[in-house]
Amino acid sequence: MAKGKEKSVFFCQECGYESAKWLGKCPGCGQWNTFVEELVTKQSGDVARLMPSSEPMTLQEIYYDDVLRIDTGIHELNRVLGGGMVPGALMLLAGDPGIGKSTLTMQLTGSIHMQEKILYVSGEESRQQLKMRAQRLGIGTEQLYILTENNLSVIEKHIDKIKPGLLILDSIQTVYLPEITSAPGSVSQLRECTGKLLQWAKGLGLSVIVVGHVTKDGAVAGPRVLEHMVDTVLFFEGERHNHFRILRALKNRFGSTNEIGVFEMQEQGLREVHNPSEVFLSERPQDTVGSVVVPCMEGTRPVLVELQALVASSPYGQPRRMTNGADYNRTAMLLAVLEKKMRLPIGNHDIFLNVVGGLKVDEPAIDLGIIAALVSSMQNRPILKDAVVLGEVGLTGEVRTINFLDKRLIEAEKMGFRVAVVPAGNLKQGQKFPIEVKGVRNVGEALRVLLGGA
Ligand code: TYD
Numbered sequence: 001m002a003k004g005k006e007k008s009v010f011f012c013q014e015c016g017y018e019s020a021k022w023l024g025k026c027p028g029c030g031q032w033n034t035f036v037e038e039l040v041t042k043q044s045g046d047v048a049r050l051m052p053s054s055e056p057m058t059l060q061e062i063y064y065d066d067v068l069r070i071d072t073g074i075h076e077l078n079r080v081l082g083g084g085m086v087p088g089a090l091m092l093l094a095g096d097p098g099i100g101k102s103t104l105t106m107q108l109t110g111s112i113h114m115q116e117k118i119l120y121v122s123g124e125e126s127r128q129q130l131k132m133r134a135q136r137l138g139i140g141t142e143q144l145y146i147l148t149e150n151n152l153s154v155i156e157k158h159i160d161k162i163k164p165g166l167l168i169l170d171s172i173q174t175v176y177l178p179e180i181t182s183a184p185g186s187v188s189q190l191r192e193c194t195g196k197l198l199q200w201a202k203g204l205g206l207s208v209i210v211v212g213h214v215t216k217d218g219a220v221a222g223p224r225v226l227e228h229m230v231d232t233v234l235f236f237e238g239e240r241h242n243h244f245r246i247l248r249a250l251k252n253r254f255g256s257t258n259e260i261g262v263f264e265m266q267e268q269g270l271r272e273v274h275n276p277s278e279v280f281l282s283e284r285p286q287d288t289v290g291s292v293v294v295p296c297m298e299g300t301r302p303v304l305v306e307l308q309a310l311v312a313s314s315p316y317g318q319p320r321r322m323t324n325g326a327d328y329n330r331t332a333m334l335l336a337v338l339e340k341k342m343r344l345p346i347g348n349h350d351i352f353l354n355v356v357g358g359l360k361v362d363e364p365a366i367d368l369g370i371i372a373a374l375v376s377s378m379q380n381r382p383i384l385k386d387a388v389v390l391g392e393v394g395l396t397g398e399v400r401t402i403n404f405l406d407k408r409l410i411e412a413e414k415m416g417f418r419v420a421v422v423p424a425g426n427l428k429q430g431q432k433f434p435i436e437v438k439g440v441r442n443v444g445e446a447l448r449v450l451l452g453g454a
């Protein structure tokens with residue numbers, strides 16, 4: 001290999017900003033102390049110009065066929081991808097170590113509906129380990145080729161030979177290009193390697209799934225440029241102590257980013273969970289204070305989630321507030337509404353709010369549910385039996401309309417709920433609903449219906 005002139009360049013580990021000298025604060029993303037030095041031989045930074053050059057065309061001339069999606073054989077994954085895998089797509093699968101990324105990609109090789117070969121490259125595990133996992137998952141596909149290799153140039157040679165339709169690379173942080181002197185996982189390696197993958201994806205029409213590790217604060221390790229370069233960023237998450245895993249798209253050039261896929265990690269690998277409501281409500285205690293069920297929308301799918309609140313008088317001057325799965329600031333606003341509009345002295349209480357099952361809900365339709373759970377716990381009164389609660393709450397304590405009421409109520413009925421407390425504004429005369437609905441205009445009315453009295 002002819003050695004070019006080496007020079008030292010500093011990269012921001014957060015956003016990939018390049019600088020000739022070390023900087024305390026990154027001008028690109030504003031973060032402090034994120035610059036690291038790397039030796040660069042090749043002039044990097046041209047990866048954005050990787051699209052094959054083409055002539056300008058009118059929209060009418062461009063041929064596009066939506067049926068051209070590959071069925072991955074995993075329903076929940078298809079949904080998150082927007083209806084299947086697009087050939088020639090570069091997808092990043094990110095998540096904490098041990099969450100099940102390798103399991104998911106290995107399972108995919110056994111279920112995907114494609115004629116072409118699949119090349120599974122691991123830079124982390126030995127062939128024996130991979131074989132063991134494949135056996136455990138019951139995968140015996142003949143079209144699957146396993147390669148343990150870290151050098152991307154060598155991987156390229158094998159791609160030329162095998163000509164796979166799908167490449168799985170586990171993980172981007174463990175591969176390198178020999179012409180770049182910095183270590184695997186460094187900004188310039190990540191950038192150039194991803195550029196190479198992009199070239200293969202777009203040039204050869206090869207679908208690529210690349211696994212990426214995340215840093216301790218949950219960002220995809222390596223610079224943001226990695227996220228910019230790929231077509232799809234999938235995030236696999238879950239809590240270590242429970243078996244449920246949620247797959248979501250943080251970015252998707254071929255579909256929406258609202259859909260989630262739910263899985264359960266079992267002895268024989270990941271099992272798809274087709275009815276998440278059942279799972280999230282499975283351990284719900286009956287008639288307990290502080291527990292409310294809200295039908296939330298996760299993309300196009302309604303999912304019933306249980307909200308739990310614990311409100312206890314605070315022994316210290318500085319009450320503690322903790323939310324898990326619900327937005328902290330939104331909850332603070334709802335507390336202020338309770339304090340000011342309902343004259344509830346809730347401000348001097350410790351408050352713990354939890355969305356059960358590790359789900360994160362960020363839609364405003366959950367507001368009234370949060371309020372109901374908080375007041376129920378504070379006043380030690382259980383919520384109306386077999387009821388679900390829905391509604392956005394405004395600053396004056398009014399209950400505002402929400403979308404997809406029908407879908408949510410159908411799901412509630414399916415799960416055995418009999419009554420729903422909903423915004424009055426959502427109800428039109430003569431309209432029929434699957435379960436009994438009680439329309440409320442403001443928080444006071446809602447609490448009277450849900451808790452009786454108040
Ligand atoms: P893995 O896919 O290796 O995680 P990642 O690639 O994201 O680091 O899976 C991690 C965990 O899953 C591991 O602790 C073992 C567990 N597991 C099962 O429970 N059942 C299985 O069938 C497999 C393959 C793994």
Ligand code: MG
Nearest residue numbers: 101102124170
């Ligand atoms: Mg792994």
